[in-house]
Amino acid sequence: MRLVTHNMLQCHVKGCNSNNFPLQLSDVEIEIQETDFNPKFLRNMLSKLEWNALVKTALEINITTLPNVLPNDLDEEFLKMLHRVLLETHIKQGQMICPNCNHTYPIKDGIPNMLLSETET
Amino acid sequence: MSSKKSTPTQAFLYENKKSLNPITEEQQYVHDVYEKIAQHFSSTRYKPWPVVEEFFKELEIGSIGIDVGCGNGKYLDVNRNIYIIGADRSSNLIEISASRGFESLICDALKLPYRNECFDFVTSIAVIHHFTTPERRITAIKELFRIAKPGSKVLIYVWAMEQTESRRKFDENYQDVFVPWVIPADKNEKREEIVYKRYYHLFKKGELDELVLNTGLAKIIRSDYNKDNWYVIAIKK
Numbered sequence: 395m396r397l398v399t400h401n402m403l404q405c406h407v408k409g410c411n412s413n414n415f416p417l418q419l420s421d422v423e424i425e426i427q428e429t430d431f432n433p434k435f436l437r438n439m440l441s442k443l444e445w446n447a448l449v450k451t452a453l454e455i456n457i458t459t460l461p462n463v464l465p466n467d468l469d470e471e472f473l474k475m476l477h478r479v480l481l482e483t484h485i486k487q488g489q490m491i492c493p494n495c496n497h498t499y500p501i502k503d504g505i506p507n508m509l510l511s512e513t514e515t
Numbered sequence: 516m517s518s519k520k521s522t523p524t525q526a527f528l529y530e531n532k533k534s535l536n537p538i539t540e541e542q543q544y545v546h547d548v549y550e551k552i553a554q555h556f557s558s559t560r561y562k563p564w565p566v567v568e569e570f571f572k573e574l575e576i577g578s579i580g581i582d583v584g585c586g587n588g589k590y591l592d593v594n595r596n597i598y599i600i601g602a603d604r605s606s607n608l609i610e611i612s613a614s615r616g617f618e619s620l621i622c623d624a625l626k627l628p629y630r631n632e633c634f635d636f637v638t639s640i641a642v643i644h645h646f647t648t649p650e651r652r653i654t655a656i657k658e659l660f661r662i663a664k665p666g667s668k669v670l671i672y673v674w675a676m677e678q679t680e681s682r683r684k685f686d687e688n689y690q691d692v693f694v695p696w697v698i699p700a701d702k703n704e705k706r707e708e709i710v711y712k713r714y715y716h717l718f719k720k721g722e723l724d725e726l727v728l729n730t731g732l733a734k735i736i737r738s739d740y741n742k743d744n745w746y747v748i749a750i751k752k
Contacts, residue, residue: 406627503613509621515623
């Protein structure tokens with residue numbers, strides 16, 4: 395799972411409707427997989443992310459290179475750093491914990507399992 | 516599960532469904548079946564349907580979206596200029612999708628784990644027909660529109676009662692049927708043919724459009740029949 399995917403996820407336990415995003419990453423194993431750099435794709439994608447949540451989540455996995463505010467002028471060096479963080483960084487193992495209800499979603503072999511038990515839905 | 520000798524086309528069953536609990540019924544006749552047939556199913560799913568392929572190719576570069584019910588991920592690399600998440604209820608199918616290098620996760624289409632209005636596009640290809648009640652089909656469609664941004668496109672494909680291209684002929688008195696999935700006999704392994712029954716709700720003309728419009732969440736920009744399916748492209752309001 396990449397951080398872009400994580401940026402879209404929220405807790406969906408029944409009744410858990412506020413403070414349920416972003417899910418907190420814990421006990422993660424990370425793997426870097428290189429992929430083609432596509433600046434236009436990256437630029438367009440950036441405006442669609444919840445930046446504050448992304449920065450917060452990145453810090454949880456010790457990525458400290460993201461600025462608190464997304465700069466207006468995105469030079470190539472900055473985009474390459476973002477490319478590494480957003481598209482080449484994969485969370486292979488770990489869990490995601492809801493900040494509101496503490497429900498835990500596992501990530502195994504890079505695949506988050508977001509299914510709930512019947513009593514949680 | 517039953518084991519018998521027949522060809523796939525002869526094996527079609529028309530059973531009048533007396534509804535059990537929809538949750539256990541979908542577990543038995545949808546989720547459990549896809550887990551068991553995942554490998555064989557995936558080996559038959561490689562050719563993209565043109566309408567779906569075109570939908571993905573027309574999206575703006577840098578769009579972020581999701582294919583709810585992606586199966587083995589056959590559409591996830593149609594357009595390399597978009598970011599697409601593949602989601603499915605079947606962990607075995609999702610493992611195949613992930614092994615191909617696609618962004619993949621396990622979730623339930625009735626309760627999608629995504630923020631409201633966070634995606635630039637949403638697709639649901641051959642999924643909604645597996646829900647056993649009208650209420651559950653409506654809930655699944657509402658979820659697709661909940662996570663789509665206003666103005667974004669949502670593509671929904673479902674199996675048609677009126678199938679003109681295949682040899683299947685459905686009895687229009689039975690909209691809720693079991694459709695077999697046949698894994699051929701393997702002489703080397705001395706294994707007989709295995710037939711799994713999958714639940715389908717066969718959509719009649721106009722039925723999908725009505726469900727979409729009744730949500731009040733979208734307007735339909737295209738609605739047609741293609742490859743034995745009804746499909747709708749709708750814009751989230």
